[in-house]
Amino acid sequence: MSNAVDAVFSGAPPRSPAGGRPPAPPKEVRTLDPVSEPLTPVSRQERKLRTRQALLDTALDLLAARPFASLSLREVAKGAGIVPTAFYRHFASMEELGVALVEEATRTLRGMMRSARTDPDTYQDMIRASVATVHQFVRANEDHFRFLTRERYGGGPLARAIGVELRMFSGDLAIDLARFAPLRSWSTEDLHMLADLIVSVMLTTIVELLEARPGEDPKITGTAEKRLRLILLGVPHWKTR
Amino acid sequence: MSNAVDAVFSGAPPRSPAGGRPPAPPKEVRTLDPVSEPLTPVSRQERKLRTRQALLDTALDLLAARPFASLSLREVAKGAGIVPTAFYRHFASMEELGVALVEEATRTLRGMMRSARTDPDTYQDMIRASVATVHQFVRANEDHFRFLTRERYGGGPLARAIGVELRMFSGDLAIDLARFAPLRSWSTEDLHMLADLIVSVMLTTIVELLEARPGEDPKITGTAEKRLRLILLGVPHWKTR
């Protein structure tokens, strides 16, 4: 009976076993535990969705240590507890899985943006709050952000998909920025320039957080705040030329 | 004689056979001919150096389209015109070749820094000149910069090696910045913050240049100048807190 279909865990935390990743789980191939309380008999499509999610989670786990292009269909399938050929029931290829991963990760990114839109009314508050939001989201979704920053510049279709998403992100930010008094007279082109600049600072900060050794977080967020402060300090004196 | 050290951007672009890469060379595996005009009887170590360079060049070519981790020893060897086992006469592993590539590419990077140190004395000139230098070097060494930016965030030992190099780069820049009057009173910590910020803007610009479609260069360099201008606009009003 209990075949690999049950594999796909049921309610337990999908990723990051609580408490970050500092002790570095040793090699762990993870072959998900097939037995997980089929108390609720779970419908057919429900099970399919779970297996699909197990594939995505396994890939994301492996991606913590290696680039996407080095993953093989077979090891992802094995990690998710299914046989290689069953992979095709969910994705036509690894690349298609990659696209699904981009979607999942950018959903987290959009969540972060939404969460940062709690409009405080001064630069100071905005800077502190934004950096704090980034910090919190990165720590709570390290895998997603590692994937995004790793693959952003990796070339290929994934990098392009992430690039599109980041441009949308930057565009939304430009719109938000336009509502601040000192920026109201800026041209849209300059607003986009500023938004891109801020996004690039945020990306740099995210990478630094992901590479940080424990205890370095305050220093990193502090530096990030300084960088944004310096940029916004120039805003009142800006003149297009 | 003319070993790989001479290769370091002496005036003419070392690679990219003149004219950019717009027509997208069709698949081209390139199988370099190791024997090219033995008019000069070419010494023994000379030939070895050429084969070694052919391996590096082949890898760099392949890296234009794919991440380093996806390259195989066999295809790099084939591209260089040798049999797979002969690869080991030059590198103990692909990773070692990767390290050599990082060295080659960062030599170009240092050349760029050196070339940018033609100290003009105003912000304006400095910004224009620096951006122009970056633009020129990127266009003359696209492969090197593509490799650096691609692998910078790719994880693994290469990313770490590149990170170290970029930190040195940023450190040098901080020292240079300290000589400018408005920055003389800044703390070294703030100087590093500023230098990192400038480096991150430059990296963003490099990536944009590498992704640019033909004709977009002026827009990109223009935006880069604006970004730097905005940052330096805040400098006179900076107060550490």
Place this chain on the structure above:
DNA sequence: GGTTACAGTGAACGACTGTACACTCAACAG
């Protein structure tokens, strides 16, 4: 001129890859 060092060769290995095919068997629809 005879000897050595060594860059490059070619066959062979065991492991791993993506994919085709025929299959099982439980959830579902009628």
Place this chain on the structure above:
DNA sequence: CTGTTGAGTGTACAGTCGTTCACTGTAACC
């Protein structure tokens, strides 16, 4: 209750991978 559907299985294939080993031919050395 019966027939269909489809997620997952197991075997098998042709490639490619890194690495081993014994080898060849020639530039370099004494």
